[in-house]
Amino acid sequence: MSSSFKWGIIGCGLIAPKFFQALENTGEGHVVAAASKSMRRARRIQQKLGIECAYGSYAEMLEHEKLDAVYIANTHAEHYQSAKLCFEHNLPVLVEKAFTRNEAEAEELIDLAGMKNLMLMEAMWTRFNPATVKIRELLADGAIGEVIRLKAAFGVKMPLSMKTMPWNRMYNPYLAGGALLDLGVYPLAYARMVFGRRPERIGGSAKMAWTGVDKTSEYHLDYGGGRRADLMTSFVEQRPRDAVITGTKGIITVPHFSGADRLTLTRPGGAPEVIECGANGFEHEILEFHRCLREGLTESPGMPLSETLDVMRTADALRTLWGMKYPGE
Ligand SMILES: NC(=O)c1ccc[n+]([C@@H]2O[C@H](COP(=O)([O-])OP(=O)(O)OC[C@H]3O[C@@H](n4cnc5c(N)ncnc54)[C@H](OP(=O)(O)O)[C@@H]3O)[C@@H](O)[C@H]2O)c1
Incomplete structure (x- = not known):
C-alpha cells in the first residue's frame, strides 16, 4: 500500500475543497483527480485547488486514473450509484453522509464492499474528532455510569427560495434532500454511539416543505427502561448544536457537538470539569481511513458499517412515520 495516497473526488461542490485541504494537512496523500457531472464544475475546482486532472464524468475518472481511494461528495441520492461504480473499479470509498437514501441501498453497498473485500466508510467526520473519541473513552470507563438520556439539536437556517430550486439539493426530494438526511444523521449517529445499540421504539414528527421533504424534524428514540434520546434538526431555525448526555452518575455536556473541541463533565457533588480535547476537522x-487501508481493514472500528446501517434504518422508520418517500423508492 502506497505511503502517499492518491485520491479521486466524485462531486465538485462545496464540501470537496474542505476534504482536499484536510487531506493535504494530513501529509499522507493528495487529490489527484476530480470528477463532476459537469466539466465546468470539475474545471473550476481543478483551477481553484490546483488538482492535476479534471473529468466531466465519474466513470472516465475511474477508468483513466490510478487511484488508491475515492471520496464521494455528491447528493445523497447519488451516493449509492457512485460507490457501486467505484467498487466496479475495485476502489475503496469514503462516502459522505447521509450514506445513502435508505437502508436497502446502504445494505447493498455494504454487501458489495464485503464481497470485493474493499474498504468502505461513511464520512461521519465528527466521530473521529478528539472530543468524540474522549466521550467514547469516558462512557467506556463508566465516568457517568449508564447513559439514560441524550438531548441534541442541530439546526442550520437554510431558506428555501424559488431562485435556488431545483438546484438546491437541501429541499429537493429527487436528490434525497430534507433536514433528516442532511442534518439529522449527525444526532442519530451520536445516539447510536452513546447508547451502543438500536432504539426499541422510534417516534417523531416533521414539518414538511412544499417540496415534500422535512424542513424541521424531531426524533424520540426509546431504548427501554426509561432510556431515551430526544433529537431535533431544522433548516428553519438556527439552534445551538449542543448535546447533553445524562448518565446515572453524571452528565457530559458537549457544546457544538458536531464539531466539538471540548466538553464538560459534571458529577454529583463535584464542580463541572472542562476537558479540552484538541482541534476538530x-x-x-x-x-x-488511511490507517485502515494500510492495515488491510475493510471497515473502521470507529465508524462500523453496522452503525451506519442502523442510522439509515432509523431514518427510514422516521420517514415511514411521516409518510415521506423519495421518488423512485
Ligand atoms: N461532512 C460535512 O461536514 C458535510 C458538510 C456539508 C455537506 N456534506 C455532505 O457532502 C455531500 C455534498 O455536499 P455539498 O454541500 O458539497 O453539496 P453541493 O455543493 O450542493 O453539491 C455537491 C455535488 O452534488 C451534485 N449536485 C448538487 N446539487 C445538484 C443538483 N441540483 N443536481 C444534480 N447534481 C447536484 C453535484 O455533483 P457533480 O459536481 O458531480 O455534478 C455537486 O457538485 C452531501 O452528502 C452532504 O450531506 C458533508
Missing part, C-alpha cells in the same frame, strides 16, 4: 477521519 476532516483530518481525523482521513487518517483513520
